[in-house]
Amino acid sequence: GAVVSQHPSRVICKSGTSVKIECRSLDFQATTMFWYRQFPKQSLMLMATSNEGSKATYEQGVEKDKFLINHASLTLSTLTVTSAHPEDSSFYICSVKRGRALHNEQFFGPGTRLTVL
Amino acid sequence: GENVEQHPSTLSVQEGDSAVIKCTYSDSASNYFPWYKQELGKGPQLIIDIRSNVGEKKDQRIAVTLNKTAKHFSLHITETQPEDSAVYFCAASRPQAAGNKLTFGGGTRVLVKP
Numbered sequence: 420g421a422v423v424s425q426h427p428s429r430v431i432c433k434s435g436t437s438v439k440i441e442c443r444s445l446d447f448q449a450t451t452m453f454w455y456r457q458f459p460k461q462s463l464m465l466m467a468t469s470n471e472g473s474k475a476t477y478e479q480g481v482e483k484d485k486f487l488i489n490h491a492s493l494t495l496s497t498l499t500v501t502s503a504h505p506e507d508s509s510f511y512i513c514s515v516k517r518g519r520a521l522h523n524e525q526f527f528g529p530g531t532r533l534t535v536l
Numbered sequence: 537g538e539n540v541e542q543h544p545s546t547l548s549v550q551e552g553d554s555a556v557i558k559c560t561y562s563d564s565a566s567n568y569f570p571w572y573k574q575e576l577g578k579g580p581q582l583i584i585d586i587r588s589n590v591g592e593k594k595d596q597r598i599a600v601t602l603n604k605t606a607k608h609f610s611l612h613i614t615e616t617q618p619e620d621s622a623v624y625f626c627a628a629s630r631p632q633a634a635g636n637k638l639t640f641g642g643g644t645r646v647l648v649k650p
Contacts, residue, residue: 525582529579
C-alpha cells in the first residue's frame with residue numbers, strides 16, 4: 420500500500436472564510452493526486468486531478484476558482500476552499516496514484532471533515 | 537463516460553456467513569477494478585483489485601470475480617466477522633492514457649451481526 424496523510428482531519432469555519440487542506444504522500448513520490456468530495460451516506464465524487472508542476476484538471480461542474488488546487492511537489496497537494504459556505508460542508512478526501520507506472524492503484528488519505536457555519 | 541452500478545445498497549449477514557456485492561460497469565475500455573472498504577469517518581482502504589486480464593483473484597477471505605463479456609464484477613467475503621462491517625465501494629478505471637480516473641459505485645453498507 421501507500422501512506423497518505425491529510426491535515427487537518429477536521430475543521431470548522433465561518434461562512435466566507437477560506438480553508439486549506441493538505442494531502443501528503445509519505446512513502447513515495449506522487450506525480451498525480453486526486454481530490455474527492457463525499458457527502459453523508461453517498462459515494463465519492465471526483466473533484467479534480469492534481470498533477471505535479473501543472474494546472475489541475477477539474478471535473479465538470481466543479482468551480483476551479485472556488486476549489487484551488489496546488490501540487491507544488493511530488494509529495495504535497497493542497498486544496499483551498501475559498502469563501503466557504505454551508506453547502507461546502509463535506510468530507511474531502513485525497514488519493515495518490517503510485518509513481519509513473521502503468522498501474523492504476525490509488526491510495527486514499529484519512530479525509531478532512533469540513534463544517535462551514 | 538463510465539457508469540458503475542452497485543448492488544445491494546445495504547447487506548446484513550450473520551457472522552460466519554458469506555457476503556456478496558455486485559457491480560456492473562458501462563465502459564468496455566475499463567481495465568482495472570478495485571474494491572475499497574470505508575469505515576465511519578475514515579478514508580477508503582483498498583482491499584483487493586482485479587485487472588481485465590484476470591477472471592478471479594483471491595486474498596484470504598476476500599475474492600473478486602470479473603466477467604468482461606457481461607461487464608460485471610463481484611466481491612465475495614467468506615466467514616464474515618463483525619470487523620467486516622463497513623461501507624464497501626467498487627470502482628472502475630480506464631487505461632492510463634485516459635487519466636486513471638476512478639468511477640465509484642454507490643456503495644454497499646455491510647452489517648455483520650454477531
